[in-house]
Amino acid sequence: MFNRSQYSGSLRDYLLEQRRYKRSLRDIAGDFGRSVTHADIQRVLKGIYPVDPDKRIALGLPAQVPVDVCPEHGIPHCYDCSKEVVKPKPKTRNRAYKSLYDWPVHLLRAAIENREEL
DSSP states (O other), rough: OGGGGGGHHHHHHHHHHHHTTTOOHHHHHEEEEEOOOOOHHHHHHOOOOOEEEEEEETTTTOOOOOOOOOOTTOOOOSOOTTTTTOOOOOOOOOSSSSSSSGGGGHHHHHHHHHHHOO
């Protein structure tokens, strides 16, 4: 089994060094356990790293898992922020009639005759 503490360089450098010793990709993959195949080693040599967390851990890479991004903040949270964020209500004037269509006819006529602003 491969131990990252035994090798101070990067994973790719280790694999290139093993290839210089004329080791096959299958032999190198055997160092990392059953979850890593020779195709995974070949892709790492090309600079394409696996997405599967089990393979990444076996190769000594940090595991990456998909997370949901908060649509409001654009970053992932470790908590549900939808309950904590309270959207402020738009300020409205406190008046009895919100629209001119709601006004009684006699008040609307008086407002027009006296040129009252709303």
